[in-house]
Amino acid sequence: MSDTVLVSVDEGVMTVTINRPEAKNAINADVARGIAAAMIELDSNPDIRLAILTGAGGMFCSGMDLKAYIRGESPFIDGRGFGGLCSAPPQKPLIAAVEGFALAGGFELAIACDLIVAGEHARFGTPEVKVGLIAGAGGLLRTPRQIPQRIAMELALTGEMISAARAYDLGLVNRVVTSGGALTAAQTLARVIVANGPLAVAASKKVISESQDWLSSEMFSQQEPLLKAIAKSKDAIEGATAFAEKRRPKWQGC
Amino acid sequence: MNTLVRYELNNGVATLRMDDGKANVMSIAMLTALNEALDRAEQEAKVVVLYGREGSFSGGFDLGAFKRGGAEVTTMLEAGLRLCARLVKYPLPVIAACTGHAVALGAILLFACDLRLGVDVGARFQLSEVRIGIVIPRLALEVCRRKLAPAQFHAATTLGIPYTPASALAAGFVDELVPGYAMHEAIQRHCADLMTVNADSFARNKRRINSQVIEAMSDAIEADVAEWKAQAIGSASS
Numbered sequence: 001m002s003d004t005v006l007v008s009v010d011e012g013v014m015t016v017t018i019n020r021p022e023a024k025n026a027i028n029a030d031v032a033r034g035i036a037a038a039m040i041e042l043d044s045n046p047d048i049r050l051a052i053l054t055g056a057g058g059m060f061c062s063g064m065d066l067k068a069y070i071r072g073e074s075p076f077i078d079g080r081g082f083g084g085l086c087s088a089p090p091q092k093p094l095i096a097a098v099e100g101f102a103l104a105g106g107f108e109l110a111i112a113c114d115l116i117v118a119g120e121h122a123r124f125g126t127p128e129v130k131v132g133l134i135a136g137a138g139g140l141l142r143t144p145r146q147i148p149q150r151i152a153m154e155l156a157l158t159g160e161m162i163s164a165a166r167a168y169d170l171g172l173v174n175r176v177v178t179s180g181g182a183l184t185a186a187q188t189l190a191r192v193i194v195a196n197g198p199l200a201v202a203a204s205k206k207v208i209s210e211s212q213d214w215l216s217s218e219m220f221s222q223q224e225p226l227l228k229a230i231a232k233s234k235d236a237i238e239g240a241t242a243f244a245e246k247r248r249p250k251w252q253g254c
Numbered sequence: 255m256n257t258l259v260r261y262e263l264n265n266g267v268a269t270l271r272m273d274d275g276k277a278n279v280m281s282i283a284m285l286t287a288l289n290e291a292l293d294r295a296e297q298e299a300k301v302v303v304l305y306g307r308e309g310s311f312s313g314g315f316d317l318g319a320f321k322r323g324g325a326e327v328t329t330m331l332e333a334g335l336r337l338c339a340r341l342v343k344y345p346l347p348v349i350a351a352c353t354g355h356a357v358a359l360g361a362i363l364l365f366a367c368d369l370r371l372g373v374d375v376g377a378r379f380q381l382s383e384v385r386i387g388i389v390i391p392r393l394a395l396e397v398c399r400r401k402l403a404p405a406q407f408h409a410a411t412t413l414g415i416p417y418t419p420a421s422a423l424a425a426g427f428v429d430e431l432v433p434g435y436a437m438h439e440a441i442q443r444h445c446a447d448l449m450t451v452n453a454d455s456f457a458r459n460k461r462r463i464n465s466q467v468i469e470a471m472s473d474a475i476e477a478d479v480a481e482w483k484a485q486a487i488g489s490a491s492s
Contacts (some may be wrong), residue, residue: 175433177443178442181443184439188436191435
């Protein structure tokens with residue numbers, strides 16, 4: 001595999017780095033394949049609990065590589081969508097560590113993640129309308145579910161960027177840190193999550209992600225199978241026992 | 255006595271971890287341990303971190319000592335105030351990792367540090383002296399005046415109102431809020447940054463910028479000590 005996407009794993013946390021700083025980490029077919037492969041590994045490897053997505057060179061991602069697109073390269077992966085991620089995010093948690101620009105497709109990759117940590121100079125936006133295109137990789141679909149509608153409309157129709165501070169105020173971003181500190185902050189956050197029960201974390205993500213489509217009258221019955229599976233798990237017993245014994249739990253993942 | 259302040263030196267950063275197992279009260283023993291640690295750091299470190307324990311930075315003076323009375327009280331008061339003065343004059347940058355409650359002298363210590371990071375939830379900041387029958391020492395007021403926001407100064411001192419992390423940030427008790435789990439990471443980031451500042455330049459700038467406070471503290475401590483001595487004589491004869 002080429003090195004346009006670097007993947008490393010440390011203590012159960014995978015870091016996926018888009019590595020095309022000379023092209024502002026723009027997504028071409030190679031990058032999309034690299035991210036897709038990483039997401040497959042994330043979900044299939046029981047030793048990996050969570051992944052952090054970031055960009056090399058102090059920049060997250062400036063979107064689709066237009067030159068590559070014109071040459072006929074597609075940044076879409078069958079069944080997975082733009083960047084190998086946007087249409088089918090992984091089961092396990094994904095944290096975006098954003099420095100610099102998360103624009104267009106880059107913005108869409110970030111909001112496909114579960115959590116976002118940003119450097120204070122990071123900027124977010126979907127400028128597609130400025131070139132007669134639309135943010136079709138989730139920028140129009142996810143944004144109004146994540147921030148207030150009027151603001152989502154403003155981002156979409158103006159194509160203008162917002163700051164990390166504004167993104168934080170809107171609840172788009174979980175934490176803002178000094179420039180250059182986003183990856184470290186994402187790793188800190190990852191450690192807190194990885195200390196928690198693996199099944200519980202995955203099930204919590206699943207309920208939050210899927211329940212958006214559940215009717216109020218059915219949401220508790222929809223949740224029931226997941227709840228039962230967790231309640232019956234060995235880890236649930238271990239968690240309660242460890243709490244009573246005032247010690248750290250030893251998770252088994254079942 | 256050593257276990258009250260755990261001293262660690264790592265790549266030029268001296269971390270002083272205060273931990274008395276409870277509220278980190280400023281007893282004579284704690285104050286002595288802190289001064290010893292500061293002596294060491296001054297010789298061998300470039301940045302100092304004053305770290306609280308989980309749930310508490312410092313609850314202030316040892317109230318047990320007040321109850322017991324005697325000469326011990328004045329000794330403790332003077333040591334506590336002189337520690338604050340020392341931090342204001344200290345040649346190295348001092349970062350406070352405010353991991354929890356900062357009350358009375360505990361809060362005043364924060365005002366004596368150069369950079370203060372606080373946890374974003376679960377900490378109370380309060381100059382509670384008026385509520386527990388103590389008159390804020392003059393030196394303490396000079397230290398508070400350094401960083402306590404002018405608009406909050408009277409309410410914070412005269413009324414002794416408690417502040418949350420968010421309102422404490424606005425009032426100047428702390429400079430930055432971080433989630434508890436991220437305190438270590440944030441401290442490391444600031445240490446790395448402050449290590450790049452020339453030591454001599456820092457010491458001389460800090461001295462000049464604080465010159466008025468230093469003068470005011472010098473006058474204040476004399477008046478404070480005289481007052482405590484008079485009170486002690488007064489209570490001994492009554």
